Amino acid sequence: MFGFGKKEKVKKLKFKILSSLMTEEYQKKLSQEQASSDLKGYRKGKAPLDVIEKFYGEQLRARVIYETMTNEFYKIVTEKKISVVGQPALNPLSMDISKDINVEASYEIYPEFELKKFSTLKIKKPICDLMDEDINNTVEKMQTRFGKLDKVEKEIEEGNFAKINFEGFLDNEKFEGGTAQDYLIEIGSKNMIPGFEEGLIGLKSGDKKDLNLNFPDDYHAENLKGKETLFKIEVIEVLETKPAELNEDFFNQAGIPSKTEEEFKNNLKAQLERDLEITGKRKLKERIFDAIEQQNSFEIPSAMVLAEAKNLRNSSAQQMGMDPAKLKDDEFPLETFEENATKRVKLGVILNKIIEERKIEKNDDLIKELIEERATGFKDPEQYKQWIFGNQEQLKNIESIALEEQVTELISSEAKCEIEKLSFEEMMSMS
Numbered sequence: 001m002f003g004f005g006k007k008e009k010v011k012k013l014k015f016k017i018l019s020s021l022m023t024e025e026y027q028k029k030l031s032q033e034q035a036s037s038d039l040k041g042y043r044k045g046k047a048p049l050d051v052i053e054k055f056y057g058e059q060l061r062a063r064v065i066y067e068t069m070t071n072e073f074y075k076i077v078t079e080k081k082i083s084v085v086g087q088p089a090l091n092p093l094s095m096d097i098s099k100d101i102n103v104e105a106s107y108e109i110y111p112e113f114e115l116k117k118f119s120t121l122k123i124k125k126p127i128c129d130l131m132d133e134d135i136n137n138t139v140e141k142m143q144t145r146f147g148k149l150d151k152v153e154k155e156i157e158e159g160n161f162a163k164i165n166f167e168g169f170l171d172n173e174k175f176e177g178g179t180a181q182d183y184l185i186e187i188g189s190k191n192m193i194p195g196f197e198e199g200l201i202g203l204k205s206g207d208k209k210d211l212n213l214n215f216p217d218d219y220h221a222e223n224l225k226g227k228e229t230l231f232k233i234e235v236i237e238v239l240e241t242k243p244a245e246l247n248e249d250f251f252n253q254a255g256i257p258s259k260t261e262e263e264f265k266n267n268l269k270a271q272l273e274r275d276l277e278i279t280g281k282r283k284l285k286e287r288i289f290d291a292i293e294q295q296n297s298f299e300i301p302s303a304m305v306l307a308e309a310k311n312l313r314n315s316s317a318q319q320m321g322m323d324p325a326k327l328k329d330d331e332f333p334l335e336t337f338e339e340n341a342t343k344r345v346k347l348g349v350i351l352n353k354i355i356e357e358r359k360i361e362k363n364d365d366l367i368k369e370l371i372e373e374r375a376t377g378f379k380d381p382e383q384y385k386q387w388i389f390g391n392q393e394q395l396k397n398i399e400s401i402a403l404e405e406q407v408t409e410l411i412s413s414e415a416k417c418e419i420e421k422l423s424f425e426e427m428m429s430m431s
Contacts, residue, residue, distance in 0.1 A: 009299050013105040015076055017068045022061075022097040025068065029060045065092050069103045083110035086303025108301035111349050115357060116295045121415035123291055126283050126422050126430070128276050134424035135269055142254050143243035150242045155204045158188045161239040162200055169230040177221070178229070182236060193219070196231065207235045276427055278373070283430045285408045292354075292411065293347050300346050308341035309334045354407050366402045374398075 030049055033056050039047045069090050077084050088107035095101075149161055156162050162185055168178025187197050199211040211231040215224040244250045251258040256271065258264035313332045314324035354360070371388050375381035388394050 009108055009302060010106050011082075011109055013073070013076065013107065015069075015072060015103055015105070017065070017072050017092075017101050017103060019098055019100050022064050022068050022101070026061060026064045026097055029064060030056075033060065061095065061097055064097060065095060065101065066090075069101070073103070073105055077107075084108070085110050085301040086307070108303050111298045111300065113296060113298040113353075115350075115353055116292075118292075118411045118414040119416070121288075121291045121295060121411065123284070123287055123412065123415050123417050124420040125287075125412070125417045126280050126420045126427060128280065128422045128424055128427040130269065130273055130276060130424060135265055135272065137424075138268065138272065139246075139265065140243070143246070143250070144241050146244040146250060146253050147241040148244070149239040151237050152240050153205065154238055154240075155202050156187055156200050156235070156238050158201065159241075160187050161185065161241070162187065162203075162235055163237040163239065164200070165234045165236060167232045169232070170224070170227055175224070175229075178231075184239075200233070200235070203233075203235045203238075205235055205238055209233050209235075272424075274373075274376070276424070279427055279430055281405075281408075283427075284412065285404065288408050288411050288415070289347055289351075291415070292350055293343065296350055298346075298349075300342055300349075304345045305338065305341050306334070308345050309337040312337040312341055312344075351404065351407055354410070355403060358410060360403060360406050360410070362399060363402055363406060366405060367398055370398055370402055370405070 030052055034047060034049055034052045035045050037047045037052060038044045039051065039055070042048075042051070069092055073088060073090060074084075085108045088105050091104045091106075093102045093104065152160075164183050164185060165181050166179065166183065168175055170178070185192065185197065185200070187200060189197065191197075193213055193215055195213045196211065199209065199213075203209060211233060213229055213231060215221075215227050215229060217226045219225045244253070246261045246264070248259065251264045256264055256267045258267055313327065313334060316337075317324045317327055317332060371385055372381075374388075375384045378384040388398060
C-alpha cells in the first residue's frame with residue numbers, strides 16, 4: 001500500500017551500536033527495576049539483581065537495544081543533515097549486548113528537487129463580465145426557490161412537482177425502502193433513479209402507472225444494484241411553483257435586506273461581482289497549482305502520504321458524524337484516499353519550497369483582507385472576526401491561505417497567462 005514497494009523511495013543506512021554503551025545502560029535499568037520491584041517473597045525494592053534479571057532481563061535488554069540504536073540513528077542523520085520522514089525501520093542483527101551490534105536502517109527522506117521556472121508555464125485565467133441578463137436570471141431563480149407550491153389541474157411537465165404514492169417490487173416482492181405515501185418529487189431534479197421522473201411526465205392527478213425500471217449498477221444499496229424493478233405509482237397532486245413577489249419579505253428571506261427592488265438588484269449585483277471575483281481567483285489558483293504539480297516531478301515519501309490519507313479519512317468520518325477512533329478499515333479503506341493524499345502532499349512540498357526559495361513572508365494586510373472577505377458571509381461579521389483572532393488554529397489556517405494567495409500572485413506574474421472569457425453560468429459552475 002502507498003508505494004512502499006518502490007525501493008527508490010527507501011534509503012538504507014548501516015551503523016554499529018557499542019556493547020559498552022548498552023551494558024552500562026542495561027545495568028542502570030536493572031538497578032532502577034530493582035529499586036521499584038515488589039516481587040513476592042522479597043521486601044519492596046530488595047530483590048537481588050540476579051532475580052530481577054531473571055524476571056526482567058530479556059525485556060530490559062530489548063529496550064536498551066531499541067533506545068540505543070534509535071538514539072544513534074538520529075545522531076547520525078542529524079550530523080549528516082538528512083531530513084528523515086516518518087519512522088525509520090531499524091533492524092538489529094543481534095540481540096546480544098555483550099558484543100557490538102550491527103544495525104540496518106531503512107528510512108525515507110523529505111523530497112529534494114529543483115524548482116522549474118514559472119516562465120515556462122501556460123495558464124488560462126478565467127474572467128467574466130456580469131451582465132444585466134445574469135442579474136435578472138438570478139432574481140428569477142431566487143423567486144422560484146422561495147416561491148410557493150400551488151396545486152394545478154394539468155399534466156405533469158418538466159420543472160413541476162408531483163405528490164405521489166408508490167410501491168416498489170423486486171421479483172414480485174415489496175422491498176425495504178421502496179414504498180412511500182404523499183411523496184413530493186421535483187420533475188427534472190434527477191433525485192430518483194433514471195426513468196422514474198421521466199415516467200411521470202404527462203400524468204395528471206388521479207392517474208396510475210406502472211414503471212419497469214433498472215437500478216443503476218453503482219447504486220448505493222448492494223441488494224438493488226442493476227436489478228429490474230416494478231414501481232406502481234399513483235399521482236395525488238400536480239403542483240407548480242408560484243414565484244415569490246419582489247417585496248421586503250422576499251429580500252430578507254433571500255438574505256439581501258433591501259427596501260426597494262432597485263436597491264435589491266444593486267445589492268445583488270455587488271454580491272454576484274464578489275462571488276465572481278472569488279470564484280475566478282479560486283479557479284486560477286487551482287489551475288496554477290495543477291500546473292506546478294505537473295511541472296515538478298519527484299518521489300513522494302510513503303510515510304507522508306500515509307499520514308495525509310489518515311487525516312483525510314478522519315476528516316471524512318467527522319463530517320459524517322462518526323468517531324475517527326472507532327473507524328473500521330473496511331468502512332473507510334485508506335487506499336480510497338491515496339490519490340488525493342499524494343496530490344496534497346506533493347503540492348504542499350512544492351509550495352513550501354517556493355515560499356522558502358522566494359523568501360515569501362506573512363502578509364498581515366492580506367490576512368486581514370481574507371478575514372474581512374470571509375466575515376461578509378456571516379450574520380454577525382464582527383463576532384466571526386473575534387472568533388478567528390481568538391482561535392490560533394483557525395488563524396493559522398487563514399495565514400496558510402494568505403501564503404497560497406501570495407504564491408499564486410507570484411506565479412501568475414511570471415507565467416504565460418492567457419485570458420479565458422466565460423459566461424456567468426460557466427464561471428459559477430466552477431464553484
